[in-house]
Amino acid sequence: MNSIPMSWYLVFSIGLFCIGLFGVLARKNAVAIIMGLELMLNAVNVNLLAFWSYLYADGMSGLVFVTIVFAVAAAESAVGLALIISAYRRRNTVIAEDMNVLKG
Amino acid sequence: MATEILIWLIPLPPLVAFFLIALFANRWRGLSHYLALSGAGLSWLGSMVVFFTAISREELSKNPIISSINWLPTADTWLKLGVQVDPLTVVTLFFVAWTVLMIFIYSVGYHNYGQPLGDHDHPGLPPHGAHLKDEHGHEHRVPSVEPMYSRFFGFVALFAFGMFTLVLTDNLLALYVGWEIMGLCSYLLIGFWFGKDSARKAAVKAFLTTRIGDMFMLIGLVSLYKITGSLSYSQIFSEASLQLLTSNASPIMGLSWAGFIGLMLFIGTVGKSAQFPLHVWLPDAMEGPTPVSAMIHAATMVSAGVYLVIRFFPIISAGWVPGEALTTTMTVMAFIGAFTALFAATIALAQNDIKRVLAYSTISQLGYMVAALGVGAYGAAAFHLVTHAFFKALLFLGSGSVIHGMEHGVLHTGEEIDPQDMYNMGGLRNKMPFTFWTFLIGGLALAGFPLVTAGFWSKDEILTGSFSGGFMAVFITLALAALLTAFYTMRQITLTFLGQPRTHSAEHAHESKWTMTLPLVILSVFAVSVGWAGIPKAFPVLGGLIPPWFEEFVGSMIESGHGEEVISHSLVPLATSLVVSLGGLTLGWLVYSKVKSGQPDPLQKALGKIYSVLKNKYYFDELYQFLIIKPAFWLATSFTSEWLDRSIIDGILHSFGRFGLWVGRGLRNWFDIPVVNKTGDSLAEGTRGLGSVLRVIQTGRVQQYMVIAIAILVLFGTIFFLFSSGLL
């Protein structure tokens, strides 16, 4: 029998998500931001699987969702890191704050 | 029928001549004078035919030859225009036709037709003379032809048209038209030599002074039309109309309408015939060429004034019966006429310019005619009008001949003297015989030399009329004036023709051409013979030999005309006129026959201070200048032009302009810029401000965007949660 309440998993995922969010919002280094982003996506996966596991195990939509999140996360990190490398080559910096060309 | 058509046609040839000269013939001197002379000649011919036809008619005064057409439609009648020939017209036509023709012929010679153009003659100034080389190579200075020759003939032709119109017409309106045409031509011709400042001023003076008279005459004309409804003589002189005029009172001073109208018309005459107080223009009008002086100021224009009052005698004398009190207008006329006669005669005593003497003499003789009419001597006034025209025209033309002779002498000797001053003349009877004899005849006529001159007969008539009517004051004044007339006439003749030449120019004067002397001769014939048409029956010895045709003919125009010659039996007037004329002539010759050149005038010693007053024409010009002209000028310039026009009217207009500008500025500064512009601008400014405020958010830092997004997400999430759970 299971004894872990779903709430533990959910709280865990919320916490991981918020840590990842903090990393995204507060870190200077662009690569660190990507890392925070990975944390957030992982938290999402945990959340989804927790719900699947506790509530909707018969339907496949939860798993499909998780799969897609995996794929998207992979693609996004690849592209994001490529962008950072490219930007680094241009501007010789990886500090996110310094990339403010869009400033109005 | 043919006569009526002929009468209509008489004024036209000079008018046609005027237009042809003005439009086409201006450049050709010969053609111009030919046109003018033909015009005058044709009119003369027509006038003679009409004259002889008319005098052979029975009872012409009762049945005058009238031909009129409907001209101007008024409400229920027509204003008619036409011609009328009655006895007064006939005699006036006679002398007008002859004098006009004579003057036209004279003008050809006067303006030196056939002479070369002057060396430095300008149009607008009198000709100065030209240099001619004769066959020996000697240079002479000869008189030069007038540069504005054609213009002169154009103007005098127009003038002749005006006079003929005035004489022949049958209504007062056409008379006024002719009157004004002559006024215009008088202005143009007095100022003929417009380069001279004195001529210009004289022309304006003449026009304005006669204008005053014309204005009153117009008032009389309008009143007459209003009361009687017509301006034709046959209607206004009818019994019914005269009754209407005498019985109703005008609003002026209790006069009847007849008296008022008569007075107004008389004031027109005062202006036109240069009576006191409007006499000041006539002496200055001598600035014009001598034919002008002769025609306008002797024969025709000034006679037109007297013609007017003679024509309107029925209205002037309406309500008067011979032997009773005169009407108001007649009293005024008698007074002014007699006064003017004496007044002008005294001034003529002290004038040295040959033409000025004649000008004052004209004023004086016109006063005679006006006075005669004033005392009711209708026939005498008309008679004197006719004779005066002839001998005064003769005298003026003679003086022109004298001046030409003197100018020739001036050109020959090169002296710098005034050729018109009598004190520079003398002894001309040998140099210019024709001029002398004709001038002498004219002068004797003027002085009233007994029996052989026309002036005697007409003057005698006037004196008789005033004496027998019992108007002693008039009689004595006129007698005195006759004495002075004879005196100054002899003075003039003596100084000019008798004695020895006083200057070299006078020595070198010579007779004028035939074109100038022929009219003199013809006029002198009339000056002698016209008088014999009016010898009264009561005259001792000669009375009754020749019937007094003139009185009967002209006197038939009015009822009282017949009465005159019957009434007077007394010899006093006759004796008086003999004494004054012969006495005056002798006195004049005695005083002046011994005057040498350089000597002062003997009268000066005799009269002392009075002499200079006379010489300066009683200072009337100065008086008028001070009383009337200066205030009028002040009114025109300071009051009206500067104050009324510029300050007030322009001020009002300027203030409108300024007000408009002020409103415009106000609108611009207080509405357009702050409200309208501001609205648009503030929109833009506000947008920009808002943008620059909001721009702060756009830092270009993605993390900040996200932070804000999360923060708002949290905020809104909280709010929604609280809403949904019912806590808020």
Add this chain to the structure above:
Amino acid sequence: MTPMQIVFLLVASVTLASAVMVVSTRRMFHAALWLILTLLGVAILFALLESRFFTIVQVVVYVGAIAILVLFAVMLTRHVMSEDQPQLNRSWWIASLATIGLFTGMVLVMRTWPIFTTTQRAVGPGGEDLQKLGFAFVDPSGFMIPFEIVSVLLLAALIGAVFIAAERKGGKG
């Protein structure tokens, strides 16, 4: 406290702690390593949730590919940013506020949901049926279209990443 709970707590706390290290350490390389640890911890949690497939997938994809990728990126960009200066940007306190707020808010909201604390699982002891998942992916009335789209996405990402990161001179592009 059952052994499962203890295991869970242990794994969860290690994971969270390493996650905190990821976001707060100055040295990037360390951050990458801490990330790997976090990812492994998450994999264990997947296993605890009876999802064998995704445990493996997590390790293979995340740790084996993405984390390595991150490591490469860190190594390539190391010398640019000195590791002595602060790693957090100026508005880190707003971020922390927002984060804490979000955490608190979400937990509070979740607590109002009655099923929040259930312990009953729906999944069977064998975990997921992988075949069923496979069929679901290719079934037109299932999730075929998302599957295809994700494939395209991966293709695009692949090409894009290569393109973006390529050397300008002489490289592709």
